[in-house]
Amino acid sequence: MSIRYTFGGDEFIFVEISEDMSLDAFFKGTAITRELQRRNVAGVTEICPANASYQVRYDPDVIAPDTLLALLKEIDAEVGDAPLELETRIVEVPVLYNDPWTHETLMRFRERHQDPSSTDLEYAARINGLSSVDAFIAAHSGTPWFVSMVGFVAGLPFMFQMVERSRQLEVPKYLRPRTDTPKLTVGHGGCFGCIYSVRGAGGYQMFGVTPAPIFDPGQRLSYLRDFMVFFRPGDIVKFAPIDRETYDRNLAEVEAGTFALRVKPVKFVLGEFKRDPDAYNRSLAEVLHAD
Template structure:
């Protein structure tokens, strides 16, 4: 991978680590941006990591652009393959798959879909070679996902499945975007999963809903007390299928202000993961459920 640096006007540097998404590119960008944040360099206004790139906003009256460029290249040089380790979190997100609300919505927009004769889950199962919707859901919830960036709307996480590329679930977006998507829909477009933090337009396939708020300016729940946006790049998500009764119970807890999420701190090693992804994923899930 050859990193490309581009100036955007007189306040931004855009850094493209790779032309395609990969765990290597993601972790390299994450390691660089975390180190840049740790150094707390005067003149840096904002650091925005993305899937295989990042952007830095700076104040040219405080830091010289060429000096910042040299600093970024120096941090990259110091971030070798052996350093692609991060301290992060693994989070369990409950999901009611095949729920009535996304089903009602997807049926209203079938004319915008590649296959108007099937549901989003049925279509996704078929094109991914799964024998049934249940098999597809098992594959979707069976392995963790990395939050590679947060954006599009406030708090929406883009997630990359932690399996070998040949096993990644891939589903194209709708032919034409919808004008409506239920709040907290678990969606999928291309190789990326997401959770729609608010109700609104969208084009990703819809697989289910989570009862867990991930964006709340009122910050009523314990896991949102530090910041109104829950997810951050580098988080690891493990979906947990739940039934309607468990979903309703969780929604009631949200309304009462007592709902919480299972969150555990972990140290992630890309080298160890690549050596045996399935075994490493099992070790992550063991940490999640260790009490």
């Protein structure tokens, strides 16, 4: 894995870990940025991890560019010699798949879609070689996902499915972006899943909605009290299909300020995952539902 460092003006260093997205590249970037954050380096003002890269903003009056570059290379060497492990959390996100709101929206924009005669879920099932929408939903919700970065709009997580590359669900984005996407839509583009934190434009395929707010400047719910943005890079997400009755009940709990997500701390070890992904994912599910 050959890392490329690039200066951006007088205040940024962009680090490309790999041209291809992979769990190895993602974990290395996460490990480096977390170690950099832990060191609390004077002059480093922002650290932004991404899918297979990261960017650091710094004050050149406090830390010289070459000094910071040397530090990043030093941390990279230390991370490269250590097992890739991550103290993180696993989150269960309820999803009403095939909901009426994304369905109404996708029908308004069929002229922008690769297959105007089918829904987004039907199209996704077909191009992934699955027999039905139900089979696709089972594949989408059956394995966990890593949050590899948060951005585009406030609080939106990009997620990478935790299976071998040959099994990853892949669906292209719309031919032309929509001008509307319902708030809290669970979407997919390329190999990445996402949750649209707010209503707005978008080009990802739409599979369902979650009742769980993930961005709230008012911070009304318990899991948003510490910060208005819920997700962090490194979080593990497990989607849980729900029916309309459960969705409506969850929504009422959100309005009452009593809704809570199921969140558990977990230690993720990349080497153990790669030895047997299915068994490791089952162990993560056990952590999530342990009393």
